Amino acid sequence: MADPIVLSPGDTLVLATHNPGKLAEMTDLLAPYDIAVKGAAELGLPEPEETGDTFEKNSALKALAAAKATGHIALSDDSGLCVSALDGAPGVYTADWAEKEDGSGRDFSMAMDKVEDRLQKAGATSPVDRDAQFVCMLCLAAPDGRTEFFPGRVEGTLVWPPRGENGFGYDPVFQPVGHERTFGEMDKSEKKGNVRQGDAGRADLGLSHRARALSAFLAAKLTTD
Numbered sequence: 001m002a003d004p005i006v007l008s009p010g011d012t013l014v015l016a017t018h019n020p021g022k023l024a025e026m027t028d029l030l031a032p033y034d035i036a037v038k039g040a041a042e043l044g045l046p047e048p049e050e051t052g053d054t055f056e057k058n059s060a061l062k063a064l065a066a067a068k069a070t071g072h073i074a075l076s077d078d079s080g081l082c083v084s085a086l087d088g089a090p091g092v093y094t095a096d097w098a099e100k101e102d103g104s105g106r107d108f109s110m111a112m113d114k115v116e117d118r119l120q121k122a123g124a125t126s127p128v129d130r131d132a133q134f135v136c137m138l139c140l141a142a143p144d145g146r147t148e149f150f151p152g153r154v155e156g157t158l159v160w161p162p163r164g165e166n167g168f169g170y171d172p173v174f175q176p177v178g179h180e181r182t183f184g185e186m187d188k189s190e191k192k193g194n195v196r197q198g199d200a201g202r203a204d205l206g207l208s209h210r211a212r213a214l215s216a217f218l219a220a221k222l223t224t225d
């Protein structure tokens with residue numbers, strides 16, 4: 001087995017994402033730690049094509065591309081919305097469902113409409129038929145090709161119409177279990193929940209899929225002192 005990837009105080013960690021919403025959340029979660037965080041766009045890195053058919057494959061491909069290009073350890077996030085009544089769709093294609101037909105970028109309002117349309121066609125109109133998960137697969141990669149994975153997920157219900165202006169992507173339709181408001185209605189500290197080192201996997205700590213995955217990463221790799 002390959003040696004574990006070691007992050008030492010003062011190291012640079014490249015956040016291998018071009019999504020400003022993810023970047024903001026990850027930067028925030030990593031702020032208490034003594035590592036220098038840099039985003040992929042800030043470093044001028046290209047956006048790799050996500051050719052994998054699993055979250056794990058796509059997160060590895062993004063983290064390895066960034067680690068190899070920069071010579072620094074990189075952390076990527078491949079995530080998506082898996083809707084039970086749609087057999088797990090859009091899943092790894094969650095970002096693709098937002099791509100505009102004219103190729104001019106992403107429209108998440110259109111993507112949420114598409115999910116709702118499919119739910120209506122499937123007859124999933126009552127809340128019990130509208131459960132979904134946000135999933136996140138973080139990949140930590142070293143320039144020499146080693147990879148490690150940290151998964152996180154959160155269960156919820158899809159609401160209609162969308163509610164709230166906060167967050168990004170599909171946040172306005174996702175209401176996590178045990179909460180009355182959508183991620184779009186929560187502020188960023190509420191969406192991330194109470195993330196503490198060493199509490200990885202505890203359902204009450206770290207609310208979002210990304211916060212839970214990051215919490216597992218923090219517990220394994222970083223200390224605050």
Ligand SMILES: O=c1nc[nH]c2c1ncn2[C@H]1C[C@H](O)[C@@H](COP(=O)(O)OP(=O)(O)OP(=O)(O)O)O1
Pocket residue numbers: 016017018019022047050062077078079080081094095134167168169170171183208210
């Ligand atoms: O907390 C979230 N709140 C709302 N929507 C979310 C969230 N997390 C992922 N999502 C949706 C939008 C995103 O576009 C897609 C993931 O696609 P995914 O390829 O992993 O990310 P991306 O292309 O936006 O950025 P990048 O690949 O550069 O990290 O799932």
Ligand SMILES: [Mg+2]
Pocket residue numbers: 050095
């Ligand atoms: Mg992507």
